[in-house]
Amino acid sequence: MTWKFDNVVELHKESPYTFYLPSEHVIEQLKVGDLVKLIFLSDVTLENGYEGERMWVEIIERTELDFRGKLANQPFYLKSLQYGDIVNFKSIHICNTQLDDPHSKEMDYYFDNKVTVSNDVLLKNEFNFMLRFEPDNESDLGWVFFSGYEQDDFNSDPNNFQIISVGKMLNIDDSILEFLNDNIRCAYERDTDSKKLLKIEDYDFSIHD
Numbered sequence: 310m311t312w313k314f315d316n317v318v319e320l321h322k323e324s325p326y327t328f329y330l331p332s333e334h335v336i337e338q339l340k341v342g343d344l345v346k347l348i349f350l351s352d353v354t355l356e357n358g359y360e361g362e363r364m365w366v367e368i369i370e371r372t373e374l375d376f377r378g379k380l381a382n383q384p385f386y387l388k389s390l391q392y393g394d395i396v397n398f399k400s401i402h403i404c405n406t407q408l409d410d411p412h413s414k415e416m417d418y419y420f421d422n423k424v425t426v427s428n429d430v431l432l433k434n435e436f437n438f439m440l441r442f443e444p445d446n447e448s449d450l451g452w453v454f455f456s457g458y459e460q461d462d463f464n465s466d467p468n469n470f471q472i473i474s475v476g477k478m479l480n481i482d483d484s485i486l487e488f489l490n491d492n493i494r495c496a497y498e499r500d501t502d503s504k505k506l507l508k509i510e511d512y513d514f515s516i517h518d
Contacts, residue, residue, distance in 0.1 A: 311351075311352045311389065312349050312350055312351050312352065312361070312387055312389060312390065313349075313350050313352075314347055314348065314349065314350065314398055314402040315347075315348035315349075315350050315361060315402070315404075316401050316402065317330055317348065317401065317402060317403065317404040318330065318401045320404075324480050325479075325480065325483075326416075326419045326475075326476035326477070326479035326480050326483065327419065327420070327474065327476040327477055327480060329404070329405065329412075329413060329416045330404070331403055331404075331405065331406050331408075331410055331412075332410055332411070332412040334410075335406055335408050335410045335412075336400050336403065336406075338408055339368060339371065339376075339403075339406065339408070340368065340371070341368050341369060341370065341371065342367065342368065343367070343368050343406065343407065343408070344365045344366065344367055344368075344381060344406070344407050345365070345366055345368060345376075345378070345403045345405070345406050346363055346364065346365050346366075346403070346404050346405035346406070347363070347364060347366055347396075347398055347402050347403065347404065348361050348362075348363050348402070348404055349361050349362050349363075349364060349384070349387055349390065351386070351387055361387075362384055362385065362386055362387055363404065363405075364380060364381070364382040364384060364390075365380075365381040365382050366378035366379065366380055366381055366396060366398070367379045367381045369395075374399050374400050375397070375398075375399055376397070376398050376399065376400070376403075377395065377396075377397050377398075378395070378396055378397075378398065379393055379394070379395055379396075380392055380393060380394045380395075380396060416476075418475075419474060419475055419476030419479060420474050420476055421448055421474075422448055422449075422450050422474070422475045423448050423449050423450065423472050423473065423474060423475065424449075424450050424452040424453070424454060424472070424473060424474075424475050424478055425452065425453040425454070425470050425471070425472055426453070426454045426470065426471055426472075426473055426477075426478065427453075427454065427455050427456060427459055427463070427464070427469055427470050428469050428470065428471065429455070429456040429458055429459050429463070429469075430454050430455065430456045430481075431471070431473075432456075433456050433458070434481055435456060435481065435482075436454040436455060436456055436457070436478070436481065436482070436499075437455070437456060437457035437498065437499040438454070438455040438456075438457045438496075438497070438498050438499070439452055439453065439454050439455070439485070439488075439496070439497045439506070440452070440453045440455075440495075440496050440512075440514075440517075441453075441491060441492070441493055441494060441495045441496070442493065442494065442514075442517070443493055443494070444493070449472075450475060450489060451493055452475075452478075452489070453470075454478060457498075457499070475489070484505070484506060485506065488506065491508075494514050495508065495512075496508070496509040496512035496514075497509065
């Protein structure tokens with residue numbers, strides 16, 4: 310079974326609000342003896358259904374971008390690797406460290422705070438309408454997202470909606486960042502020409518009461 314390292318910089322580009330990437334400041338601080346986490350990708354699907362394992366590696370040498378390390382975990386699925394194996398890697402392969410990273414607190418916000426979204430939004434990977442209600446709990450931001458194509462009978466069925474992290478919505482369109490803390494009970498709709506989200510000043514919330 311052969312393997313390679315996953316490029317976590319590319320993974321972060323694909324999902325910037327849900328895939329944590331250590332900041333450049335943290336990478337610069339890494340030294341011999343520190344532990345970093347890497348994603349080892351297999352050339353075949355593993356028994357757990359995934360394509361790789363995340364494992365800790367102890368740094369034993371480093372230059373600016375090149376590292377040499379010793380595997381600090383015993384692989385569970387990748388039988389071609391063993392605890393203590395020496396591997397060469399680069400900063401683009403490091404998905405986590407044991408150092409404090411202020412950027413991780415931003416990621417915590419994106420993970421811990423939740424919104425409600427219609428299944429049609431997730432199916433189409435787009436939304437065109439968003440409403441903010443009174444939050445149900447501390448982690449609920451109160452936002453509900455719609456694709457704009459849902460029918461009344463669809464919206465009346467709670468099984469057609471999910472609660473997800475706000476980071477997942479930001480991966481679809483992070484222009485909503487400027488609206489997230491807007492007043493409770495507000496509405497936005499995407500303009501068909503400009504594609505921008507515009508506030509609906511006279512939206513009738515009584516239809517939801």
